[in-house]
Amino acid sequence: MTTHPIETQLRAGVPTDPTAALNAVLARAEAEGLVDVAYATTDSPIGPLLVAATDAGLVRLAFDAEDDARVLEELAARIAPRVIESPARLDQVRRQLDEYFEGCRDRFDVALDWRLSAGFRKTVLETLHAQVAFGHTVSYLELATMVGNAKASRAVGTAMATNPIPIVVPCHRVLRTGGHLGGYGGGLPAKIKLLELESTGHTLF
C-alpha cells in the first residue's frame, strides 16, 4: 500500500503514449481538410529551415534566424489558425531542397501559394521566380527594369526583404549594382553559400 495521498495517485493517472493516437488524428485531419497550413522542418547546409504549405502549395520558407514560433504565429494570423506540423505534405519540397543542396537540382518543381505577397512586391517576386534561373544573378536595378519600372529598385529591395519563400523564389540571385551582395534574410553567409553552390553546380561545403 502506497503512502501517497490519493490526489497524487490520481495525477499519476494511467501511463499513456499519445503518439499513435496523434498520428491517427493527423491523418484524419488531413483527409478531412482540417489542416489549413501544414509545416515541417528540414535541415540544410545553411541551417534548419521551416517549410509550410496550404492546399494551394508552398506558402512559406523560413530560416532559423526568423524564429519558428514567430513564423507560425504569423501564419496563424495571416492565413488561418489551423497550423499543424504535418510533414507528409512537405515531403516533395523537402526532397527537392535536399537535391538542390546536393547540387543535383537547378529548379524547383512545386506549386507555390503566393498569398503572402501582394501588389508590386508579388509582381517582382513572380518575375524573379519565372525569369532568373539557377546560376544567374541580376541587380536590383535590372530586376526593376524587368518589371517595367526602372526607378523602383528600392521597392524591389523591399520585395526581396519580404520574400515569404526564399531559396525557391530566388532572391539570393539579386545583388546590388556593381556586384555587392546586398542583404539577405537568412544572413549573408547563407547568401554566399547559395551563390557558390549555383556558380559551380556542385557544393563547396
Add this chain to the structure above:
Amino acid sequence: MALNPAVRLPPFQHLLDAHAVDLHRFCVAQAGPDHGADCFQEAVIAALRAYPSLQDDRNLRGWLFTIAHHKVLDHHRATGRRPVPIGDGPDRPTGGVAPVDDDLWRAVNRLPGKQRGAIALRYLGDLPYAEIGVALGCSEAAARQNVRAGLAGLRQEVTR
C-alpha cells in the same frame, strides 16, 4: 479567419504540444486504451472543426478538456446502453465502466458521472474549479462539491 479581430488564436500545433499528452491520458483513464484513443481522436477533430470560429482565445486548455469530457460522456452513454452480456461475473466491470488498467481509475469510473468527470478534469486536466464547472455544466461551487464527494468516495474504496 477569426470573426472577432481581438481574438488571436495561436497555431493549433501549440495546443497539441501543450495539451495533447494530458488530453490523451484524460480520455484513456476514463475509457480505457482503445476507446480512450477514439475519444481523444473525436475530441481533437471536433476541436479542429470549431477552432477557426472560436470567439475566445482564453482558457484554450479548458475548452479542449470540455470537448474531451463530452466525448467521454458520449462513450459512457453508448456503452451504458449496451446490454450486459449474460455470464458477466460480479468482478467484471459492467455497463459504463471502462477496462482501465489502473485500480484507482477503475474506482473513479464507478463513481457517479459528475464526480468522475470532476475528478478527471481536476487531477488529469489540472483545471480550476470555475472551468470544471463550465465543462460539467454546473456552478463552480457544484464542481468543487463533486470533486470533494468523489475523493471521499475513493478514500472509502481504497481503505475498504
